[in-house]
Amino acid sequence: MRNATADRDHGVVSPQPAYALPGAGGPSAPTLYRRPDRGLIGGVARGIGEHLHIRARWIRIGFVLLAFAGGLGIALYGAYWIVLPTAPDAGKGRFPQWLEYLVSGLAVAGALAASLTQGSVGGLFLPTLLACLGGALIWRQATGSDRVRMRRLSRNSLEAEGTASMGRLRLAAGAALVIGGAVLVLARADFTAIRDGLLAMAVTVIGLGLLTGPWWLGLVTQLGAERSERIRSQERADIAAHLHDSVLQTLALIQRNAESPREVARLARGQERELRTLLYGNRAVTGQLADLLRRAAAEVEDDYAVKVDVVLVGDTAIDADMAAAVDAAREAMVNAAKHSGVTTVSLYAEVEDDVADIFVRDRGAGFDVDEIADDRQGVRGSIIDRVERHGGSVTITSSPGSGAEVHIAMKLGSTK
Amino acid sequence: MTDSEAEAVRTPTVVLVDDHAMFRAGVRAELGQRVDVVGEAGDPSTALNVLRATRPDVVLLDVHMPDGGGLAVIEKVADSLPETRFLALSVSDAAEDVIALIRAGARGYVTKTISADDLADAVRRVADGDVVFSPRLAGFVLDAFRDAPVTPSVDADLDQLTPREREVLRLLARGYAYKEIAAELFISIKTVETHASNVLRKLQLSSRHQLTRWAADRRML
Numbered sequence: 001m002r003n004a005t006a007d008r009d010h011g012v013v014s015p016q017p018a019y020a021l022p023g024a025g026g027p028s029a030p031t032l033y034r035r036p037d038r039g040l041i042g043g044v045a046r047g048i049g050e051h052l053h054i055r056a057r058w059i060r061i062g063f064v065l066l067a068f069a070g071g072l073g074i075a076l077y078g079a080y081w082i083v084l085p086t087a088p089d090a091g092k093g094r095f096p097q098w099l100e101y102l103v104s105g106l107a108v109a110g111a112l113a114a115s116l117t118q119g120s121v122g123g124l125f126l127p128t129l130l131a132c133l134g135g136a137l138i139w140r141q142a143t144g145s146d147r148v149r150m151r152r153l154s155r156n157s158l159e160a161e162g163t164a165s166m167g168r169l170r171l172a173a174g175a176a177l178v179i180g181g182a183v184l185v186l187a188r189a190d191f192t193a194i195r196d197g198l199l200a201m202a203v204t205v206i207g208l209g210l211l212t213g214p215w216w217l218g219l220v221t222q223l224g225a226e227r228s229e230r231i232r233s234q235e236r237a238d239i240a241a242h243l244h245d246s247v248l249q250t251l252a253l254i255q256r257n258a259e260s261p262r263e264v265a266r267l268a269r270g271q272e273r274e275l276r277t278l279l280y281g282n283r284a285v286t287g288q289l290a291d292l293l294r295r296a297a298a299e300v301e302d303d304y305a306v307k308v309d310v311v312l313v314g315d316t317a318i319d320a321d322m323a324a325a326v327d328a329a330r331e332a333m334v335n336a337a338k339h340s341g342v343t344t345v346s347l348y349a350e351v352e353d354d355v356a357d358i359f360v361r362d363r364g365a366g367f368d369v370d371e372i373a374d375d376r377q378g379v380r381g382s383i384i385d386r387v388e389r390h391g392g393s394v395t396i397t398s399s400p401g402s403g404a405e406v407h408i409a410m411k412l413g414s415t416k
Numbered sequence: 417m418t419d420s421e422a423e424a425v426r427t428p429t430v431v432l433v434d435d436h437a438m439f440r441a442g443v444r445a446e447l448g449q450r451v452d453v454v455g456e457a458g459d460p461s462t463a464l465n466v467l468r469a470t471r472p473d474v475v476l477l478d479v480h481m482p483d484g485g486g487l488a489v490i491e492k493v494a495d496s497l498p499e500t501r502f503l504a505l506s507v508s509d510a511a512e513d514v515i516a517l518i519r520a521g522a523r524g525y526v527t528k529t530i531s532a533d534d535l536a537d538a539v540r541r542v543a544d545g546d547v548v549f550s551p552r553l554a555g556f557v558l559d560a561f562r563d564a565p566v567t568p569s570v571d572a573d574l575d576q577l578t579p580r581e582r583e584v585l586r587l588l589a590r591g592y593a594y595k596e597i598a599a600e601l602f603i604s605i606k607t608v609e610t611h612a613s614n615v616l617r618k619l620q621l622s623s624r625h626q627l628t629r630w631a632a633d634r635r636m637l
Contacts, residue, residue: 307529311555311589346551346591350558359590405590 033087034080042081042104071110078107177207246274262343266305273298289322289349289356290315296330297347304337307344314351316412321390325358325410328394331382332360332406340364340404356410363403369396383408428543431455431470433463433489434478434505439528443476446532451539460488467493472500473543477522479506479513490520503542505530511556519620524548546609547616554588557619577615584611 032051035043039056045063049056066073081104250271257263290312297308316322329347336345342364349358384394387408398404430451432440440456447453455470457463460483467475467489477486490502502522504514507529514525523542526535527550538548549557561577577585580601587597594612598605 309551309591311551313555313558313589348551348555348586348590350586350589361591363591 032084034084035087037087042077043086044077044080044084047084047087048080074110075108078104082108173207173210175207175211177203177210242278246271246278262305265307265343266302269307270298270302273301288315289318289326289351292318292323292326293329293347293349293358296326297333300330300333300337300345304334305343306337308333309344309346311346311348313349316351316356319413321392321410322356324386324390325356325392325408328383328387328408329358329360329406331379331386332408335379335383335406336360336362336364336404339367342403351412354412356412358408358410359405360408361403361405366398366400366402366404368400369398427452428473428539429454429470430474430476430539431457431463431466431472432476433457433460433466433481433486434476435459435481436478439478443535447536447539448532450536460484460492463489464492467497467500471497474539475500475502476505476539477502477517479504479517485513486517486522487520490517490522494521501542501545503538503548511559514553514556515560515619518553518616521620523616524550525553526550527552547612549585549588549612549615551589551591554585557615558582558585558589560619577618581611581615581618584608585615588612 033047035046035050037043039046040060045059046056048054049059052059063073063077066076250267254264254267257267293312294310297310300306301308318326329349333345333347340362342362344362346361347359348361349356379396383406384396387394387410390410392408392410395407395409396404397407427449428451430447430453432443432453432455434440434443435458437458440458444453444456451474454472455466457466459481463475475489477489479486486502486504486506493500494502502517504517504522504525505528506514506525507527518525524538524547526538526548530538530550541548583601584597587600592600594605594608597603597608601608
């Protein structure tokens with residue numbers, strides 16, 4: 001998932017070589033550095049120029065022009081000098097470190113003092129200075145992927161890829177509003193001060209919204225898409241994990257036990273049961289008679305490598321009596337699995353208005369019913385006595401060679 | 417005994433309809449020489465063509481298939497092939513799917529885990545005009561008639577099972593063979609077969625009956 005995102009980002013960025021740092025390979029973003037070794041004064045203009053792929057000369061002209069706007073250029077230059085780190089591969093500057101900081105600090109302080117005394121442009125000066133510094137700081141703090149996204153989104157807004165005319169219109173409208181807001185502030189028209197300020201602010205905010213709206217929208221939808229994709233892939237991973245844990249493991253076990261048909265059948269049955277539960281859910285309400293009988297049959301299937309044909313008609317809530325009947329039925333199934341010599345046992349249970357009948361039947365060796373009375377503790381203790389203690393009855397039908405059937409009858413709600 | 421004589425005279429022709437080729441191959445290999453597999457189909461529309469071309473005695477029909485499943489096949493073919501009988505074969509545990517197929521005209525239902533011998537036997541019995549109740553189907557039918565509304569109706573005997581039929585069904589659900597049921601109830605095998613056929617007929621007709629009554633009730637309101 002994470003890889004996919006990275007690839008997607010990379011796919012967008014790589015066709016734009018201007019944004020790729022030479023030799024960095026991939027979207028690791030270029031950092032804005034000061035180049036004191038190659039600059040004229042502090043290397044600020046050179047650094048910015050290299051970063052934006054613009055000739056340093058134009059940056060310098062910009063600073064000079066801004067210097068006339070109440071000394072803004074000088075203050076900005078000084079501030080950038082302080083804020084921007086020097087390039088790691090840059091040699092030592094021509095001035096000692098402390099001197100650089102002193103000069104830049106003096107520049108900022110001087111410009112600030114000048115603008116405050118000048119007054120008229122001062123209202124514009126301070127916010128602009130702070131905004132530029134803030135921008136520089138944000139840019140420095142941003143991680144590589146943040147920068148990639150910011151660039152892409154600003155490109156979307158400025159280059160208006162896709163619907164070009166629409167994008168240009170949006171850009172023009174946004175820019176016009178921002179400029180309009182600024183002009184209102186500068187002109188200080190004859191409106192009352194508050195309304196003037198509010199209006200200017202509103203216009204500016206709308207303009208900013210138009211300019212950056214697509215960016216926010218893109219951010220939000222991207223977040224939503226990523227989250228739902230994450231949930232989907234998590235579900236896929238869950239199912240894959242389940243299939244691996246159960247089906248693949250079972251198939252591996254089956255291959256290992258290929259010589260033993262009984263074992264193979266046991267594994268396949270267990271797996272079939274598990275898959276059914278996964279696919280169709282457990283339809284029976286937990287704690288009902290049918291559910292407990294089904295579970296008991298499954299346990300016997302697993303433990304004794306036999307197949308239990310379960311047929312259930314009707315259902316009822318479990319109480320102590322029914323629990324005893326289920327235990328007895330389980331014991332009867334175990335007996336059939338152990339002693340009958342056949343691999344199929346039938347379990348049939350029917351719940352009527354006042355009684356539940358459970359039949360466990362096999363077509364195996366069978367036995368003489370009269371002989372079990374004393375020497376077969378399993379049958380006497382775990383089946384007959386257990387059921388009779390709870391007010392039910394047990395009928396065992398069998399003779400050697402004709403299989404056996406255990407019929408357990410238990411009255412409903414006899415405890416009440 | 418009469419069964420094996422009939423088999424000696426003629427092995428029933430069978431068409432397998434199942435969307436899993438591997439399962440068809442498995443069944444074909446298992447049945448071997450005991451029946452004559454004359455065709456296979458993997459979906460309902462292919463099945464129609466194969467059935468019309470081969471006119472088999474018995475169709476082994478998967479309940480769950482794409483494009484309507486076994487139900488679609490029976491509904492489209494049953495009228496034009498009155499001699500062909502359908503035996504539903506499924507891994508499904510859903511009673512309503514199985515009952516729907518029986519009501520549409522299938523002569524029995526067995527689960528796919530059935531042994532090869534039992535399957536060959538079931539095919540032969542269906543070909544002879546008998547019905548095949550696997551224990552599970554017997555359980556479904558008991559359930560269906562248990563839940564049926566007990567409102568009095570003109571033709572009430574179609575809406576419920578006789579005590580004897582109920583007894584036969586119970587024994588079927590307990591895993592008894594026809595022969596064992598006959599011995600248990602002191603009746604002939606033929607009588608057991610008759611009871612089973614009657615139960616199937618009631619299952620098929622009672623739905624129609626209930627539907628008509630439901631519609632009539634609605635009109636009266």
